[in-house]
Amino acid sequence: MRFSAQASEELGDYLDGDDRIRYLYQSVTEGRYNYRCLSLQQCVVHKLISAGFMVESLTYRDGNAILTGAVVGHEILQTVMETAGETVGVKLQRVYALRAREDASIAQQWDLTPAQTESLRYAVEMGYFVIPRQTTASEVAAELGISKSAFLERLHRAQHSLFTQLFGGIGEGRPDDDRE
Template sequence: MIDECLAVEFEVGGDDCPLAAATRAVDVRIDSRPPQLREDGNVLLQFRAPSDPQLQETLDSDDRVRYLHVSDSRSEASYRCLSKHPCVVHELVSAGCMVESVQYEDGRALVTGAVVGRDVLQGVMERAGKTVGVKLRRAYQLQSQDEPSPSQQWDITPKQEACIRAALEVGYFSIPREATASEVADRLGISKSAFLERLHRAQRTLFEQLFL
């Protein structure tokens, strides 16, 4: 049985990987999946960012980037490419960090993931200390499986809970709003109408339980 699973956030500064370098040159935020190290030594990068010709030009001009593919939407684009540059994230993964996502902005990266146990966290930190500018920003214990989830506590469905979580993560509820309904829906892999319906049903259920 796993006694303790910790959610962690690492901040990476001083890394010269293509995505960090691109956000130093262009004022954008890049939301990336964990980079995948291939058997041929290349790194597969899959990420989303605002549709910006300057970003695409910056990546195209980077000699370390190969086979850049861009799929544009009205306000956001999906990118896919290979990189010949080794990624710091692989050092964290090798030490036992289960990386979930990487966010690049202003030349820095925010790595979110999880580790199992304090001993593993210590090992990850020791490995990180040998790399460029990696520091732990936050670590907190994940909810035990024995504890009820918000969907169980508040009588909403797991899909409705996922919509609320995704909306919170991308700033949909922020003032001013930092993400559109379409962007949250894309993150969830559902249609905009499905996202809004689940969100509104969840809000109604929560409000009824709180105020009626």
């Protein structure tokens, strides 16, 4: 733990007397005390690992720690979620099972409907996303047996779902935003 505060002998004495803190280091810079110490309490990451969470990555964005990882089994998932619920600021964003069938796991992972998944797959296979485009929206729709507007709606909903999850909900909840 590392922090700074206004110069105060009382705070230093309090921290030094707390049995939960070890190795307190205190320095003074420009009228502020800088503290570094080691807590005997496990951090959130250690608690989750002890509960069975396998950490794949730990990143920091906008002052928040984002853990990505996995658990094996329903009971371990319950234990990890109970542990996460006992900590401050832990939020589950998405749970999906790893499956042998790739199609099912992709749709589950990205919260896509089967129709959205099919529309994306046909669009990719037919070269809709290639620059320059190798096919038109009308041609992809005809291959799917649906109207052009139905295809474009599925495509846009799928893209919205994917991009919202990839970028953490950026742009959500701004209905009067006129940007295109």
